[in-house]
Amino acid sequence: MEDLAIARACAEFADDKKAENIRILDLRGLSPVIDYFVLCSATSAPQLRAVRDNIEDEMKEKHGQRPLYKDGNYESQWLIIDYGNVMVHVLTPEKREYYALEELWGDAPEVALKSDEPAPEPKPRAKKVAAKKPAAKKAATKRATKKKAD
Template identity: 40%
Template sequence: MTATDRAVELVQVAAEAAADKLAQEVIAYDVSEQLVITDAFVLCSAPNDRQVRAIVDEVEDQLRIKAGAKPLRREGERDGRWVLLDYSEIVVHVQHEEERGVYGLERLWKDCPEIDLPEKSRGAERTPLDEQ
């Protein structure tokens, strides 16, 4: 089983919206074979809480405008360190770069297939220090 066409469409819109707000290292995984609750994860980060919130707002706006999608849940907004947007077919994780380094979601989901994103959607690359 692989991510549905609708899930891939939502991933593309979310990734582009995140990159438009200068999200760092936008990546998406097809988690449909591992989880029954969603098809894909979109991961990205930002260097400060304010930018995390800006990315979240843009992703939510663009998914509503371009794909007619509304999140079922929005968690973590108060702290602005790790905001999760649950759209059922996809889950978008926008993390402060410190949280991204600590929790390492890429390490948890590295065995899942990566969903191809357009180059402009990948966002800024992380520095080698971020990988530690």
């Protein structure tokens, strides 16, 4: 199953349990570890549980997909389900506003929830650049070594 199809299926199963403000963000080319975020809101602890459980149950039953990892408890008001290249975040509206994942990943294009629209072309992955050590650190090390010698 393609990653975008997994993301859309998760969004659909969240919608089945009346999750609100469901969005899929395309992180290809922006994140070295994940391709899609599915974000949705649930207004209570029972709804958080219902949304997460429905996504897991339906993905297993209809698509044979089990999460690689899941995290969060109901008191934290933020549950995560990891399907490899797709990560589902189920949050209360307050936690979603506080952590502002949409703003954090503001460069990520939003993908249509239904499959009648194709996914946007991925951006090329950003190359990691090795950080240069500041010269001040070297000077401080030399001074410390000099003091020990005295």
